[in-house]
Amino acid sequence: MRLLRGDLHHHTHHSDGAESVAEAARRCRAQGYDFLAVTDHDTGAAWREAAQVSGLTLMPGVEVTTFHGHALALGTWGPVEWRDLGRGDAPRLFGRIRAAGGLAAVAHPFFVGGSVCAGCAWDFADWEGADAVEVWHGPDPQERPHNRAALRRWEELLTAGERPVPLGVRDWHGGGEAGEEWASTWVYAAGAALSDVVEALRRGRVFVSVGPRLVLTGEGDLLPGDEAAGEVALRLAYLGGWPGTVELRLVGPQGPWAGRRVRGRGLLEHRWCAAPGEWCRGEVAVGERLLAFTHPVFGPA
Ligand SMILES: [Zn+2]
Ligand SMILES: [Zn+2]
Structure with a gap:
């Protein structure tokens, strides 16, 4: 079993991120990440320049950016149609992501937004059926109210019999300030191949951390x-x-x-x-x- 550290929510210049895929991959490797999901808004165009960086497993992804909240499709370049979805259609959204070959993760569910994110909070009526939930999102995650609310909601879902896997993500667009802590999603995987990482996520072999292993x-x-x-x-x-x-x-x-x-x-x-x-x-x-x-x-x- 290998312990692998990943970032599962990352933007490039294929949407509103600052870097190319290769630049993001090289920087993440230098920062100690073992895997990286590229999740641009509503496009899998990054696949055209999917980079080979030694020691880093690149995962396809899309951030499906709907009127009622954002969801990650992890392990697929999409496409995932969302324009016809109403507030009651979260199960259809999750179903479409899985039909495209991805894992469906609720993104930053209680984040009110900022300069790079408008309409960010989860406003769909349902959460049931998500494969994963971003519990820690952004810098200094444990200090931030939207993450405390996400942790409580995640535990309520567990107690209700749902089993969404928790994620810790940076939602990286560029920049970042010295001294900030960022959460990672770690997996216990059989190997470092993409299929090993996706399987570990699917089975919930996961911990979320700002440092401790x-x-x-x-x-x-x-x-x-x-x-x-x-x-x-x-x-x-x-x-x-x-x-x-x-x-x-x-x-x-x-x-x-x-x-x-x-x-x-x-x-x-x-x-x-x-x-x-x-x-x-x-x-x-x-x-x-x-x-x-x-x-x-x-x-x-
Ligand atoms: Zn988002
Ligand atoms: Zn994002």
């Missing part, structure tokens, strides 16, 4: 996105990536199941009685400041 496993080869049959021993390994002491926690619908403080690297183990409809995710925090979180292991459906 986490591996959540359970007995019987359980990984995030899997279902536990009943009582199960879970292990949350912290592999570093943050200075000083951090708090490792296993968290469920009612709050932490278990926690401990570690420094450098560390392990939290917990026997979890997986009740139907429950879930358990890992996280690392400093005080109330969340730094990283995993997709959950789920109780029986």
Whole structure:
């Protein structure tokens, strides 16, 4: 199993981004990313200059930019028609993205917008059926109200029986300020090929982080996105990536199941009685400041 770091929401000069595909790919590789999804607004034109950069897996994508909110189509260059969709048509939008061969992700659902994003918030009536949700979006993600609202909504969806995979994205258009923190989406993948990364996303082998690296496993080869049959021993390994002491926690619908403080690297183990409809995710925090979180292991459906 390989731990790979990615950015899944990225614009180029094929829409309103500042760079070519090759420039974006080289910069992301230099910044330590292993994979990059190019997601221009309503066009897959970037495929024409899809760049080969050693050590970086390039993923096709489109940001479907509708009147009622934005959705990422990950793993496909589209096209995805949206002009006929009304507020009640989110399931049709997700269906079209999947029919085009992509994963459907709700983008920045509570973002009120800014200079590069108008009509950004999710105004569709439904969320059900999305493959993924952007939980952390933009710089300093854990400080921003639209991400706190997205985290709460994501947990409500999990408790309601939905299993959308959380994403942490930059929504990069260019620039960026020194000292800002940015979230990445990490996957536990069998290899670095595009098909390996897409499969890991599809199965929910994911954590979102501004730095710390986490591996959540359970007995019987359980990984995030899997279902536990009943009582199960879970292990949350912290592999570093943050200075000083951090708090490792296993968290469920009612709050932490278990926690401990570690420094450098560390392990939290917990026997979890997986009740139907429950879930358990890992996280690392400093005080109330969340730094990283995993997709959950789920109780029986
Ligand atoms: Zn957008
Ligand atoms: Zn965007």
